[in-house]
Amino acid sequence: MAPVSATVRDVARLAGVSPSTVSRALARPEMISAETRGRVLEAARALDWVPNRLARSLTRGSTENIAVVVPDIVNPFFPPLIRGGQQEAWRRGFSVLLGDSNEDAARELHVANELAAQVDGLLLMSSRLPAREILELRERCEVVVVNRVVRGVSGVVIDTAPSARRAVRHLVGAGHDAVHYVSGPADSWSNKQRVAAVQAACDASGTACHVLAPSVGAFERGRACVDDLLAAGATAVLAYDDITALGIVAGLADRDVRVPGDVAVIGCDDIPMAGQLGLATIGAPFDSVGAAAAGLLIEQIARRAGGAPRRSRLVRVPSTLFLRRTAGPAPAGGPALSGEGAAMPARSRRSPRARA
Amino acid sequence: MAPVSATVRDVARLAGVSPSTVSRALARPEMISAETRGRVLEAARALDWVPNRLARSLTRGSTENIAVVVPDIVNPFFPPLIRGGQQEAWRRGFSVLLGDSNEDAARELHVANELAAQVDGLLLMSSRLPAREILELRERCEVVVVNRVVRGVSGVVIDTAPSARRAVRHLVGAGHDAVHYVSGPADSWSNKQRVAAVQAACDASGTACHVLAPSVGAFERGRACVDDLLAAGATAVLAYDDITALGIVAGLADRDVRVPGDVAVIGCDDIPMAGQLGLATIGAPFDSVGAAAAGLLIEQIARRAGGAPRRSRLVRVPSTLFLRRTAGPAPAGGPALSGEGAAMPARSRRSPRARA
């Protein structure tokens, strides 16, 4: 803490006014004559004074802080979201507290509760909390969820369904007659969404759809299910996220199964490394998602402070399918979809053999 | 913010004591009779009261918050550090504010200043700030630097030099007669350290050492310098960090140069993906580094609060060399160093041809 910072009273004395005038010179300029205001500002500058945030928060009842809670900051899916939220918050004069739930709902609740006491709003990313708990948190401060939909609570979601449909169409067009989806964490909302989207897409194109039960760990989840996939005769795999997909790719490599020659793999999230590894995936502008969420949250905080009634909004951000090496070549004559060229090891040079 | 939380006075009234007694029942239990204390705690529980952090901070002059400032949260090097720091802070009852400097010293200064006003301590990770600025920040709150050494300021550094020496010995043992080091950001402290370590190691083993001037961007920095590397006849490359190393690997693949057959590549940081990609690198227990730094910071805060004089400590954390696929095989008879087996695409199956 600053050792001996000036206070309002110091500034007031120097400017020859009362503390209230100093306070108002900043908070309600229109209430103060231009001349007095000038004197106050000058005195403040001379003493190098800025109002103490804590004291201000205490009376105003608002902290100008928000908290971002994520399941695991090491999961590369989250840092871009956090950065986006951070920058937007900063732009609007808010600071960001960080909470990590370690993928655990109980811990998430604890962390969120603790943080709720010292911020104006909570940004819950990929929350594992039951809707009831989230609604309860909202009694204590504003809440916006990301990658989750809770009735009555504002949220930002990435709309992966259209991309999932395209992915299925791509795979079907390439000759695969069944799609295997490898699930993520059981309590993950987006996992449920993706299962539904893939199933719907398969139904629409009359393709068989198999869903593999979730297991724990990210990379290992993928690697561990490879035997099941091969036993089931899978040739086209969609995975819950990129880490899982990379685990699958690694597991397939362990068994000398070629990707995409024998099995095509598509992940989800477009983590920074994905493009460089040639991993096909579904991505989105994550910085913008984070920023949108923070913006939404701060607007809600402002509205609430203004006494306006609560109103929840749901923002959908479109996703993009990146067809890269692991997805196999597009069917002849099919529409070319987006995706930078694969760029990893020599492998990307060889054009993978199309499935028989 | 909590809508209508109870206050000390409410609790005091219910317990039939004065507000001061309530306050002391929590902060100075030994001053209060067991019986009174019991009544107070019960009343507090009944009203579901916890002391307001803001109000407490205002009088106590401490916030129980620390801030972590990183150059770029999306750089996979930082999330493990942040998580470690976060958990340790949390364990000790501190919350964490997050600042992102976007790799820019001016912005870092601004962010740090802003945060310094609302926390008890600052954790600067891979700070780009001139030492003078850091010392100045320390006038306003406690500071601990990570991955940086500033005289008079506590810090935690990863000791990469021994691993760099080993890496050079490995390469020399494998027959390479020169080592090329690809620099990172010009103002990065750890880059300077690594240049020095590599040069020293080369000198010690009588090997030529070439340092490539830094350029911007991470992955692209690596990719862009490949032509220079090849023109210089490089066969063994050490890179500032893993992202740069991956860029180099990608650039080499673009030109059909085999890794490690024609060129061996070793990175630094052991980012989560490195093991899975078979990238040789220098790693460290980053969670512990973050935790150690947070612990150091909080201890300093406590000591300072106790009125004890400042004392700066420097903690060195040892690093580990992971020799994986891209480093090429160990020379026959050489000591086998650590490193899990490579696990990415079929490539890892083929044993790379040793350099002629």
Place this chain on the structure above:
DNA sequence: TCCGAAGCTGCAACCGGTTGCACGGTAGCC
């Protein structure tokens, strides 16, 4: 029995701004 020490507890001021209300002064209006 009296005195001093020690243990609890309450009073009131304080941390540093903020804000409802009242007051003095000036201007506009009839």
Place this chain on the structure above:
DNA sequence: GGCTACCGTGCAACCGGTTGCAGCTTCGGA
């Protein structure tokens, strides 16, 4: 000229805990 309206400013209370100091008990020792 008197009255009202409004503007600019200060007073004092307040946000919610914390803490120095003093007062009251109780207890031990002389």
